[in-house]
Amino acid sequence: MKPKILFIMHMPPPVHGASMVGQYIHDSELINASFDCHYVNLAVATRLDEIGKGGWNKVKGVLKKLMEVRNAVKTVKPDLVYITPNSAGAPFYKDFITVMMLKMMGQKIVMHFHNKGVATRQNRWLDNWLYRRYFKGVKLILLAEALYEDVKRYVKREDVFVCPNAIPEISMAKENMASKIVSASNVSNDNRVPHILWLTNIMKTKGIMEYLSALKILNDKGVKFQADFVGGLTKELAGDEFDDALSMTGLNGCCTYYGPKYGEEKSVFFRKSDIFVLPSYTEAFPVSILEAMVFGLPIVASNVGGVSAEVEDGVNGYLLGGNQSVMLNTFRPNPREIAEKIETLLTDSTLRQRMGEAGREKFEKEFTLEVFEKRMAEILKICV
Template sequence: MKQKILFIMHMPPPVHGAAMVGQYIHDSKLINEKFEGHYINLTTAKNLQDIGKVGFRKFVDFVMLLHRIRKSLKTINPELVYVTPNACGGAFYKDYIVVQMIKRMGYQVVVHYHNKGVSTRQNRFLDNILYQRFFKGIKVILLSECLYSDVMKYVKREDVFVCGNGIPDITNHSTCSDVAASDHIDGKVPHVLFLSNLLISKGVVVLLNALKVLKEKGYCFVCDFVGGETVEMDAAILQNEVAKRGLEDMVVYHGRKYGKDKEAFLNAADMFVFPTFYPNECFPLVLLEAMQHHLPCVSTTEGGIPGIIDDGKTGFLVPKHDAETLAEKIQTLLSDATLRQRMGEAGREKFEKEFTLEVFEKRMAEILSDNVEC
């Protein structure tokens, strides 16, 4: 008989990185053939704007969630319970209650982190006590070895598994076509792509400052900003920031794009730039998308990003908030089309080796098997 696993994880809606990975697990033919999977959506948010908010409705939803989990545990009696908790703040307190209830009912737990922040709260008296109890007797899955420092105060290294995310390969080719390669080398104005919601912490202003440096040096380029407007930065605010730096002829905002529309920008780009310093940034799927499309990537050392980008081989890593160094690395790529192509191909090779959905599913199935057999 198949071993039973209860998956308590984020799934769409709303759509974000952790929810998409949850959906991949839910739909995985490999995982569902190997295990008898049962699934509960952990989220109580209705949309992205609802994340982090509190209210009576969310409290009622949480109580109902606890009831559903308790009932499912008694009915299914799983060999393992898989949970994707939040690392800190109010969302952690909610997930702490979930995990402690499961442990007290006698079930083995493995938690899979898609965010970070334990180390930022571990010196607070209450949080420290809760983390000690939370991590006792459980195994932890991290997205990158780089992220172990976030939980090392509470978790022994032998109790940690590393499983980088993966995404479906939608490109249907393993190397750039001759036409695409020649377009990127001969005569075309290089396109820089930023693909994310318009958040300051995603590096929007840092990138604009770097582009200003490059324009003043006489470099020619187009930077396409693709992503949703936010409360802190809408299209009008972005355009004002662009105008302040004299970049109106070089920066174009296209709004949020999905599916083939988004893929068109990835196909047209010559490099992908993502200077994030977002506090919860762990393993941006957008970098995997860029590597899938043969793009050299320039990003920061935030979270698990150093485990994605091989500095100097598949792209460049720069310090957070450092517009001058960011400009320098973009300049290197603008000046050398052959280097862009070589780094893009190296990124594609790493994507195929480490970050496809098939690789992720296989790695996850192995980790789940190891924990079920513990």
């Protein structure tokens, strides 16, 4: 008899990192062949803009989901419950109820964290009290070793497993790498203006203002580049405010905003880009960096959360802020450091090629779906 596992996890819609990983697990031939798998979709929201919002309908949805989980446990009688809860804030309080209900029902639990934030709230007396009960007696899966700092007050290291996220191979990515290698060796391409790609929502907490300041430094020095912005506008920075910021910094001629893109439309921007940037204040394990690695782009990113597991400083990109990963939401990227790292890459096509190839190799070794499924299956076997 194969061990029974009840997977309580987010699956699309909406589409985000945790829900896509949930879909990969659900569709994994290896995991479904190794275990007797049963699934409950933990998602209450159906659109990204619904995440984090309250209201009576959301409360009813949460209560309905609790009953669904309770009934699934009674029906399946699993040997292990796998759950992808939140780590902080209002979503944590919601998931705390689910986890405690599972414990009261005598379930063996492994929690898979796709976010962080415990360390930012552990000094609040209520959160501290809840965390001590939340983490007691469970196993924990993290996306990167560096993220253990976020939970080490509550979880022993021997109860923690590391399983980085993964993404499927992207169509034409290898062909794109090969064409870039040819272009880099072709002298006639030396006059081509390199493209820098921003691919995330336009938010202050993603470091957008510091990034614009860095681009102004480069523009004032006469460094040639084209900066492409792909991502949704948010309440943090509306369209008019973003346009005003470009005008004030004199970047209108070398910066273009394209809005959010998905699927093949998004791949087009990766294919035409030369450098990928993500100067965020906080991250856990951004999938966008993995996508950039697939297309052989050198990375310039803040050393926050688990980013250092994706980017090796000086190997496949540069880490902003030094070698110590930042757990708390206090990191602010330095525009001059951003500009310095980008200029180094803009002015050296050979370095861009070498770092891009290193990133692609790292992806194939560590972040493919095949590697992810094997790691996850091994972890689940140990937890059962």
